[in-house]
Amino acid sequence: MRDTLTVILAGGRGSRLEPLTRDRAKPAVPFGGLYRIVDFVLSNCLNSGMRRMLLLTQYKAQSLDRHIHLAWRNYFCRELGEFIDVVPPQQRIDDNWYQGTADAVYQNIYAIEREQPEDVVVLAGDHIYKMNYKTMVDFHRDRDADITIGALRVRCEDAKQFGVMQVDPDGQLMGFQEKPDQPIPTPEDPEVCLASMGIYVFKARFLYERLCDDATQPDSAHDFGKNIIPDAISNSRVFAFPFLDENRKDSVTPHVGADAYWRDVGTIDAYYEANMDLIGVDPQLNLYDQAWPMRSFQPMLPPPKFVFGSEGHSSRKGEALDSIVCQGAIISGGRVARSIIGAGCRVNSYASVEDSILFDHVDVGRHCKLRRVIVDKGVNIPQGTEIGFDPAADAARGFTVTESGLVVIARGEVIPAETMV
Template identity: 35%
Template sequence: MMASDVLAMILAGGKGTRLGSLTQNQAKPGVPFGGRYRIIDFTISNCVNSGIDNIGVITQYIPLKLNSHIGNGFSWGLDGLDSSINILQPYTDNRGSRWFEGTAHSIYQNIDFIDRQGAKYLLILSGDHIYKMDYDEMIQQHIDNNATLTVAVMDVPMEDASRYGIMNTDVSNRIIDFEEKPAQPKSNHASMGIYIFDWQRLRDALTTAFSTDNQMLDFGKNVIPFYLQSDERVFAYQFSGYWRDVGTIDSLWNANMELLDPNNELNLYDRSWRIYSKDTIAAPQLITGNATVKDSMVVDGCYVDGEVEHSILSVNANVKKGAKITDSVIMPGAIIGEGAVINHAIIGENAEIGRNKVIDGQEEVAVIGNNERVGVIPNENE
């Protein structure tokens, strides 16, 4: 298989409503993670590490920050003559507005772009999961099985299976049945929302459906059932590595805290599978003589003059004298005022916590949204 045979399409238009104030001014894939990354960095980096260098990113909800972060793909080495990353947004033509109404519909609306790339296989990815995965192995299995569709699955605890789309398979891993969040699941093979299609077959299915008003808007609800009913060769690809859906405050907080375990499965320090991101060109971190930092990640541009324990300080975070931070995620540009206490919390981008203010999320993870100012007295920092 040649790299030019595969086009990756990253679905990055989700609102991420369960993340509340952290996504009020940006799409979920653009939410910061792990001190120096954004969620979408993991999917793009997986593509690059898998040898896939032709990528489309489908955006819709408040895309400005995400567009700026991705840029021309330079940070991932995707700005060369034989590589590219294209940001694809809704548009208006002589048929009216062309908003994306579902995952499959967003692909249908970008048929012209996909055709121009000349790829044989279409790799559909979500831009809002934290994981490492070699897509090349999945693509090779797809080819070996002579499949028209391959769905990545991972086994989840049986008691949690009713929360997922479940793929029931035979001994050859061919999918024989699909259940969307079944009350009594037959297996625990949960769909990861990662698909490989033969492009021409999917193109024919989508154009036929939309031309006859039998609209296939969503992959899970419409396309997969259609393929199974049409007796297509649909297979499951079993994945067993680290994968997290960080779509809730608790899951986002937990995934960040997992990074503080030196033996965490994600292992950001693995040089054989790097996670790339846009360089913010921040100043070096400064930890003063008054500061105490334990069991924490402190990245570029941080100023620490207080106590930090089991926490993540993102780019350009500022922790002022006497402040105490425990079990928390401080996102880029946030300011923690003198004497403030932050416990079991997520403090959003460029938020500011005033002097001696207490944010305690011991009972439930506390969240301060992007750009919020809590307990800040006007002019107290001037």
């Protein structure tokens, strides 16, 4: 894979994830207690043998840049031609921010050309899944493709948010529609569409030519899905690569629905559901797979601790059921159920945390009750506070409340003692 360069688009604003993206880019949002969203695509790259990466940032990139420095720099040796370079917008070509996915790559075309790759892999840094990109690159080269697109089979009712592809029996694209109102189903199943995952492999020379041509088009959105892919179908070799889930690649069933785990965590509710997927008895996304490890920054903290469980303290027992509890957390006489507890958190006596996500260093006071709540880093919940039981009251306090009743407490939120019950 030394003749392949990976470009990761990690500049997303993530406005639908606010307030979690108020101070950080979407790929830098914590996920699963220990990780950031971007760790999944980076782990896939490392496990696939791809060790030459450009990470293109844009909005609120400081948190993401710091995480890459802490978690990922040591995996690469510059002397051996390995690197992960964080590349902010440099306005080398014009004075604009990135206008679209294709424009983001175009504005960094000099950095890509300098590495002289044979193929360029373009990935989004804000999706949750496991995938071996080497298999896709091999597929791309075997078919002498100009572009290969990662393809996911989704239900037609969910396909309106994707690019939808039609392919011939060999997998070559015959049609492509970006976010269509009426998605075209596959011939073999009228309820399923073939959707683009936003994962591309390009012949490097072909990519340069198409990007330079697209940059001269004043009416273009400068986007891969809206412009580059549809324009290439009629006169180039464009193929769809069926997504192979690394957790389920040996399954005898087709990779449809639950069999192929891929999540776009673009909204608060989608983000919450993807986190909750992790705490199942047999989760679709296996974080404990030693053959395909997920990597991240490991803070120097002690193991989690559960106290007041001995005889004589039966009324206050520190316990966590069906939950993920990260290092440094102390469940001090409180009860946690179906939740994700970040590093350095504390759940104090008689408190109850259910169906919730606590980011790092959250302190939950005595007698608190939290249900279906996401709490950002470092928030102190005063004792006796109840959140997640009355959506109108939670909204009146200034918390973000989704249509499903999920409550989000932003980083730096100060919850006054008057909310005590």
